[in-house]
Amino acid sequence: MSKIGYNIKKLRNVKNISQQAFADLFSLTRGNISSYEELRAEPKLESIIKIANYFSIPLEHLLTKQLSVNEILNFNDYFNEEGQKKLQKNFANIPFISREAIHHIKEGTFDVQKLDLIAFPMYSSNKFIALELTHEIAAPANVDIPEYTILFFEQVQIDTLHMLGNHFGMFLTNTEIFIGTYNQNKTTINLKLNEWKSEDFNTENLQSFWKLYAKFEKKL
DSSP states (O other), rough: OOOOHHHHHHHHHTOOOOOOHHHHHHHOOOHHHHHHHSSOOOOOOOHHHHHHHHHTTTTTHHSSSSOOOHTTTTTTGOOOOOHHHHGGGGGGEEEEEOHHHHHHHHHTTTOGGGOOEEEEEEEEEESSEEOOTTSBBOOTTTTTOOOOOEEEEOOOOOOGGGOOOEEEEEESSOOEEEEEEEOOOOOOEEEETTTTEEEEEEEGGGGGGGEEEEEOOOOO
């Protein structure tokens, strides 16, 4: 049996597309999509080709392998095959906050342990998390980063607190997420979204604060 049913569900989850919306894209029905994902049927070749072309995924991969987040986001294009082999030992599997995961945060059902993973070359033992930037995430007006850029955040470390000032960061809990700018003086540090919203840093909520480490901007 092919992997098409699994991959359709994974595509929808990462891209945050409902079954009905996915069906509409390819002149199918919601029932069709449900039956594919539950492995009760498979789409016709004509539909499979349309799906592969729409998401820029090789037809063979769509049919024969379980797609990773990297492949769905066309993230692997950044590394050529030779470069991947050289860097593979340094690739880290990083939890990835997709648009679906953002909805779970807003609903209070977010669990970082259940996130899909994205592979990226990292040369640090610190804790990282990745995020695909969308309009659904609150961010300051001066964050001049194109939508759908993949941002990599490093969890704030006690020994580098003095380096946070004016850097972009992320505040993340099971029920809230926003991007802001770190402000600090001699005694306090906070992550500021705007004049009305900020979060004060302390050692008890350390795990909720992240510092922007890198970004991957798609070339269209």
